[in-house]
Amino acid sequence: MTARTRPIAVTPGDPFGIGPEVALKASREAQRDGIPIVLVGDGATWLDWAMRLGLADDAIPLDDASRLIEMPVDDAGGTPGPTAGGGRVALEAIERATAGCISGEFSAMVTAPVSKESLAMAGSSHVGHTELIAERAGVHNPVMVMTREAPPSLRVALVTIHVPLRDVAGLVTPDRVAGTLSTLAGDLRLRWGIDHPRLALLGLNPHAGDGGVIGDEESVVLAPAMEVARAAGVDVSGPFSADAFFGRGSWQRFDAVVACYHDQGLVPFKTIAQGGGVNVTCGLPFVRTSPDHGTAFDIAGTGRADDGSMVEAIRLAARLSAST
Numbered sequence: 491m492t493a494r495t496r497p498i499a500v501t502p503g504d505p506f507g508i509g510p511e512v513a514l515k516a517s518r519e520a521q522r523d524g525i526p527i528v529l530v531g532d533g534a535t536w537l538d539w540a541m542r543l544g545l546a547d548d549a550i551p552l553d554d555a556s557r558l559i560e561m562p563v564d565d566a567g568g569t570p571g572p573t574a575g576g577g578r579v580a581l582e583a584i585e586r587a588t589a590g591c592i593s594g595e596f597s598a599m600v601t602a603p604v605s606k607e608s609l610a611m612a613g614s615s616h617v618g619h620t621e622l623i624a625e626r627a628g629v630h631n632p633v634m635v636m637t638r639e640a641p642p643s644l645r646v647a648l649v650t651i652h653v654p655l656r657d658v659a660g661l662v663t664p665d666r667v668a669g670t671l672s673t674l675a676g677d678l679r680l681r682w683g684i685d686h687p688r689l690a691l692l693g694l695n696p697h698a699g700d701g702g703v704i705g706d707e708e709s710v711v712l713a714p715a716m717e718v719a720r721a722a723g724v725d726v727s728g729p730f731s732a733d734a735f736f737g738r739g740s741w742q743r744f745d746a747v748v749a750c751y752h753d754q755g756l757v758p759f760k761t762i763a764q765g766g767g768v769n770v771t772c773g774l775p776f777v778r779t780s781p782d783h784g785t786a787f788d789i790a791g792t793g794r795a796d797d798g799s800m801v802e803a804i805r806l807a808a809r810l811s812a813s814t
């Protein structure tokens with residue numbers, strides 16, 4: 491079977507958030523575009539949501555392996571929010587999608603948002619999606635990338651992801667930076683089909699250290715990491731002063747930007763992308779994307795959730811998995 495005919499697995503995320511709603515709406519749209527979809531995880535969750543959204547008459551592409559277990563509605567106590575039951579439903583779907591991607595049954599996976607709190611209540615030791623999927627795939631250093639593909643495209647990769655700011659400097663090591671650069675360049679070639687990706691690396695300190703006056707990680711850590719990456723064939727420039735880099739629009743000259751920590755990269759990304767972003771996990775042996783929003787428990791069940799980012803996530807997964 492070729493990648494084109496293998497379906498993309500879509501997970502519901504937390505069943506008490508907006509995940510099932512945006513996943514169902516977006517899957518319907520993707521199927522109209524000819525993208526084959528399989529909704530994985532608890533069948534009762536999908537059917538219940540399809541009823542609530544008035545989509546039950548449509549063909550719901552349920553996974554044959556989905557178990558019609560009782561949706562743990564009681565856990566929510568009538569109020570949408572983090573629950574152990576929600577965490578279990580979310581986890582089961584992620585495990586199924588990951589296993590199917592590893593076995594080759596699915597061409598890619600698109601994951602609706604989970605609640606990190608629900609996952610923890612369900613007994614998961616993983617901080618979130620990415621860590622769990624990477625562990626199952628045997629990948630030690632997955633790279634989180636936020637992308638807006640519409641021109642001018644902006645892709646931001648992170649050296650460190652969800653860690654306290656006080657731990658960031660210690661985690662920005664030559665190995666980790668070089669690994670992030672290589673993984674990103676590799677996926678841009680393999681998945682995006684960009685033959686010669688140009689990367690930009692942002693400094694860790696204000697003004698990229700100002701010649702060592704405001705910290706020396708740029709010369710002690712980042713410069714050697716860039717040399718290692720260059721020796722491996724990566725075209726990388728920097729380290730750039732992050733504020734000026736975005737302020738002057740320099741990002742438009744690169745295929746992707748590598749930020750040292752979460753807010754350094756994602757504040758400008760979200761400001762520029764204006765909700766048009768998709769999250770991609772690079773470095774996995776398969777394609778995984780997700781929308782750029784969370785569970786939005788506050789509006790779950792109202793039918794008002796915007797499925798735009800989920801639609802983009804599915805379209806991008808289809809595009810990135812077409813070449814493999």
Ligand SMILES: [Zn+2]
Nearest residue numbers: 651652752756
């Ligand atoms: Zn985040």
